[in-house]
Amino acid sequence: TGVQTCALPISVVPLGSASAQIEADDDWTGYYVQSGIVAGFPAGRQSNVDFTPGVGVSMTVGVRHSRYIAGELDFSYVWLAKTNDFEKLEGNIPGETGKSKLLDSYAFTFNLKGFPLSYFEVPVIADWIEPYLRVGLGLGQTDLGPRTANRLLIPIGFGVDIMLHDQFGVYLDASYSVLTNAALRNKDAILNGQGQLRAGVVVRF
Numbered sequence: 001t002g003v004q005t006c007a008l009p010i011s012v013v014p015l016g017s018a019s020a021q022i023e024a025d026d027d028w029t030g031y032y033v034q035s036g037i038v039a040g041f042p043a044g045r046q047s048n049v050d051f052t053p054g055v056g057v058s059m060t061v062g063v064r065h066s067r068y069i070a071g072e073l074d075f076s077y078v079w080l081a082k083t084n085d086f087e088k089l090e091g092n093i094p095g096e097t098g099k100s101k102l103l104d105s106y107a108f109t110f111n112l113k114g115f116p117l118s119y120f121e122v123p124v125i126a127d128w129i130e131p132y133l134r135v136g137l138g139l140g141q142t143d144l145g146p147r148t149a150n151r152l153l154i155p156i157g158f159g160v161d162i163m164l165h166d167q168f169g170v171y172l173d174a175s176y177s178v179l180t181n182a183a184l185r186n187k188d189a190i191l192n193g194q195g196q197l198r199a200g201v202v203v204r205f
Helices: 002-026
Strands: 030-044 054-064 069-083 101-114 129-144 147-163 168-180 191-204
Touching: 030 069, 030 101, 030 168, 054 101, 069 129, 069 191, 101 147, 129 168, 147 191
Parallel strands: none
Antiparallel strands: 030 054, 030 191, 054 069, 069 101, 101 129, 129 147, 147 168, 168 191
């Protein structure tokens, strides 16, 4: 009986220490930055207007206020996308309808990011891999040749942070931005959305 009484505290203490360490990591708060590459997919509302994907870069500065939510400022720039919506830009010149125009766009947004695993008792998973959902509001600009369109955008997306170290990791992200006032020619608001796929690094402070 004496041997069993001594063994019980020895087995309980390590388990308690491990649980405390996992909980502390899961409760991380503070500042972070993200930077990565972007694949942009413009979307139009007319079937006769085609877009091809573009590539770009993104930079995000954020603060995780609690284990549940973070706020961030995001900048993205996508170029080399193409579209055949250039009729008005060319002045309806005969024979010019077979060309495409390069489409560049950039955006500044404020996002709220939520971490759903933090609401459930899965700290072992959330300790190193954290899925998230995000929604935001921002302003952007699209350039098509000499024509420029300013727009309001609402990005909605999801992704995952994979922490390879306490302060360093990688992220994968997918989103779609609903655009308003994105008329690229006089009579039609051709561009009404843009999807993005992102991959990059995240650094915590």
